[in-house]
Amino acid sequence: MPEPVLGIVGTGRLAAAVGGLAQAEGHSVRVYEPRAVDTWRQGPAADVVIDCSAPAVTGQVADLCGELGLPLVECVSALPDAQLQRLRALAAGVPVVLAANLSLGNYLQTRALRSVAQVVTTMARAGIDGAVPEAAVLERHPATKAHRPSTTAELLAREWTRQTGADPADVASLRHGPAVSDHTVSLGWPEQSLVIGHHVASLRAAAAGAIGVATWAVGHAPGSYTVHEVFDDMVAAMARATGRAEESQ
Numbered sequence: 449m450p451e452p453v454l455g456i457v458g459t460g461r462l463a464a465a466v467g468g469l470a471q472a473e474g475h476s477v478r479v480y481e482p483r484a485v486d487t488w489r490q491g492p493a494a495d496v497v498i499d500c501s502a503p504a505v506t507g508q509v510a511d512l513c514g515e516l517g518l519p520l521v522e523c524v525s526a527l528p529d530a531q532l533q534r535l536r537a538l539a540a541g542v543p544v545v546l547a548a549n550l551s552l553g554n555y556l557q558t559r560a561l562r563s564v565a566q567v568v569t570t571m572a573r574a575g576i577d578g579a580v581p582e583a584a585v586l587e588r589h590p591a592t593k594a595h596r597p598s599t600t601a602e603l604l605a606r607e608w609t610r611q612t613g614a615d616p617a618d619v620a621s622l623r624h625g626p627a628v629s630d631h632t633v634s635l636g637w638p639e640q641s642l643v644i645g646h647h648v649a650s651l652r653a654a655a656a657g658a659i660g661v662a663t664w665a666v667g668h669a670p671g672s673y674t675v676h677e678v679f680d681d682m683v684a685a686m687a688r689a690t691g692r693a694e695e696s697q
């Protein structure tokens with residue numbers, strides 16, 4: 449099968465990082481300018497769409513993908529419920545990957561957090577008092593970031609709650625400093641603490657994930673996937689290909 453043409457919606461920082469890396473890796477790219485929707489249906493379509501724009505644009509992106517049957521990698525954060533519902537409806541016909549954080553480090557951070565949560569909840573069920581620590585999430589982005597908290601911070605908090613049944617004590621935001629982001633989960637017991645942190649210095653981290661996930665989405669069945677489900681699937685395929693036991697989730 450020929451390499452898919454990657455459609456990128458956006459002209460900002462993330463779009464530039466995805467487009468720059470895609471071209472450096474030899475992918476064909478079509479840019480969909482978010483303020484020129486009337487041009488989107490002109491010329492040959494892409495094979496998959498990577499939305500790097502803004503919540504105001506997501507409905508039009510979903511319309512395009514629905515009409516042309518194109519898989520969608522949705523990278524925009526802080527989507528309102530109405531947009532998320534629109535994407536769920538779209539997923540009946542095409543693969544839709546919800547990808548609020550595309551970096552490998554966030555995937556590993558989330559898996560590490562889940563692993564810790566599973567151990568301490570097992571200890572708590574066995575009757576060990578105080579096994580489950582108090583959690584807190586702190587995210588930092590530059591002052592230019594549009595909303596707070598980041599969707600990534602909300603997802604880390606939700607993962608902790610899902611695994612332990614306890615909400616983090618706080619999900620806090622800091623707006624200062626350089627690109628791109630820091631996400632820190634602090635776990636505190638009275639006598640000790642554990643910090644699971646992830647620092648991103650370049651949007652190339654997200655761009656690499658976006659290109660891999662978009663390529664995965666082409667040819668996959670319609671449905672709604674999280675980016676971490678896609679990474680799980682990729683890791684399982686690598687484990688099979690290298691003859692190792694499949695990754696346990």
Ligand SMILES: NC(=O)C1=CN([C@@H]2O[C@H](COP(=O)(O)OP(=O)(O)OC[C@H]3O[C@@H](n4cnc5c(N)ncnc54)[C@H](OP(=O)(O)O)[C@@H]3O)[C@@H](O)[C@H]2O)C=CC1
Pocket residue numbers: 458459460461462463482483500501502503504505522523524525526547548549550551651654
């Ligand atoms: N999934 C991930 O790993 C990552 C996700 N993100 C998320 O991706 C999104 C984009 O981030 P970033 O590239 O830094 O943002 P930028 O502000 O640099 O770019 C946003 C893009 O959307 C366009 N846009 C914004 N508002 C509108 C509007 N109302 N109508 C039409 N077009 C609009 C902008 O056009 P114009 O310049 O003309 O305003 C620009 O092309 C954010 O939601 C961010 O949180 C960011 C990094 C990583």
Ligand SMILES: O=C(O)C1=N[C@H](C(=O)O)C[C@H](O)C1
Pocket residue numbers: 525526548549589593597598599600601628629
């Ligand atoms: O705006 C950003 O830069 C980022 N936004 C995403 C989020 O809100 O979770 C992911 C990452 O933090 C970069």
